Amino acid sequence: MSDPYSEIISLLQPQASYFKLAHGSGPFRVRRANVNDAFYCSLLTGRASLQVDGKEPMILDPGDFVLIPAAKSFSFSSVDPPPLEGVLSVPIEGADGVFRLGNPDGEVEVRQLIGHCTFASPDAELLVSLLPDLVVVRGEGRLAAFTGFLRDEARANRPARDVVVEHLLQVLLIEAFRSGAEPAATAGLLRGLADLRIGPTLRAMHAAPDHSWTVPELAREAGLSRSAFYARFNQIVGTAPMSYLLNWRMALAKHLLRSGEHSITEISGKIGYGSASAFSTAFARYVGYPPAQYSRTFSA
Structure with missing residues (x-):
């Protein structure tokens, strides 16, 4: 994992x-x-x-x-x-x-x-x-x-x-x-990884960012109902499951784009988007401009 x-x-x-x-x-x-x-x-x-x-x-x-x-x-x-x-x-x-x-x-x-x-x-x-x-x-x-x-x-x-x-x-x-992984820790990744239910879902998202994760699937990973998982994840991590996953995918995408070693199509596949166009749309919405422009501006 x-x-x-x-x-x-x-x-x-x-x-x-x-x-x-x-x-x-x-x-x-x-x-x-x-x-x-x-x-x-x-x-x-x-x-x-x-x-x-x-x-x-x-x-x-x-x-x-x-x-x-x-x-x-x-x-x-x-x-x-x-x-x-x-x-x-x-x-x-x-x-x-x-x-x-x-x-x-x-x-x-x-x-x-x-x-x-x-x-x-x-x-x-x-x-x-x-x-x-x-x-x-x-x-x-x-x-x-x-x-x-x-x-x-x-x-x-x-x-x-x-x-x-x-x-x-x-x-x-x-x-x-x-x-510092204590149950009383403030909401965030640390507390989430220490939780017996939420921890496995966080590790699964990081291990396979290319997977098409859904809340029901993550809830099954946690052994909880969909509503119980969603509420528990929000409380312990401090954000919704799909929001956390999006943040992590975009962080990876930015890192890969800056390296200049991968095409936009390759990156879209590595972080779970079915096509380069779907990834470009999501990236532009999140960052403010398309991945090609980001790569030209920030590549190493």
């Missing part, structure tokens, strides 16, 4: 933006607004509070890992002692490259490794929309280790560094997604 996360992460083409080690002393709060890069944080020691706008604050303990695929606005603060309402801290970079939060001369109480990454794919917005908006992994030491390896490699001047960093980043993201 197909591995949807590996496929999506590979198509996203993640690239490391920067890493930093941050130490907190006493009360502190830092806030980031209108951030477009993916954000991740591994808490090494101490406790801290993360509040993503629109969500309840969450307490992070040592070993916890947070991934926000499309971070917008969030704040990170001390727990004991808590910062005063409305007070923001300015991170200060030390001579050792470590950023200090709160009292720069105080005893270090919180240590965290923070990273941002960008997605090079022109279809990043579409692909990220298939992912959960927030992943929290509790007490998984391997993620902290991966983050450390990634930071060390990015700072080194070794042969093939960029290739190694890209692959390590892919491994980190995939590990975060599969480790």
Whole structure:
């Protein structure tokens, strides 16, 4: 069966933006607004509070890992002692490259490794929309280790560094997604893959995008009635089954068109359209212009 996360992460083409080690002393709060890069944080020691706008604050303990695929606005603060309402801290970079939060001369109480990454794919917005908006992994030491390896490699001047960093980043993201598959996760692909009913249908769609899937057929794959499957898929994944399938097919189509290695007829067959004309019509409706024009504009 197909591995949807590996496929999506590979198509996203993640690239490391920067890493930093941050130490907190006493009360502190830092806030980031209108951030477009993916954000991740591994808490090494101490406790801290993360509040993503629109969500309840969450307490992070040592070993916890947070991934926000499309971070917008969030704040990170001390727990004991808590910062005063409305007070923001300015991170200060030390001579050792470590950023200090709160009292720069105080005893270090919180240590965290923070990273941002960008997605090079022109279809990043579409692909990220298939992912959960927030992943929290509790007490998984391997993620902290991966983050450390990634930071060390990015700072080194070794042969093939960029290739190694890209692959390590892919491994980190995939590990975060599969480790964070909890029933209480927010709606999205992660929660869908963890569901015993919906998971097989998602893997089936990714394994055979060329198949002429229908809601009744997917419902049989899930072992549910059509109405029960449709309602469950919407609730868990956050979108209708055919909408998800269309998004995935169009992401694949864009990738294949940019490669310049396939004809429009070949692509139409690979993603489940009976003819090039049917695919062209659907693509133009979805993207805004026909596949031939897209290929000429965006091919590698």
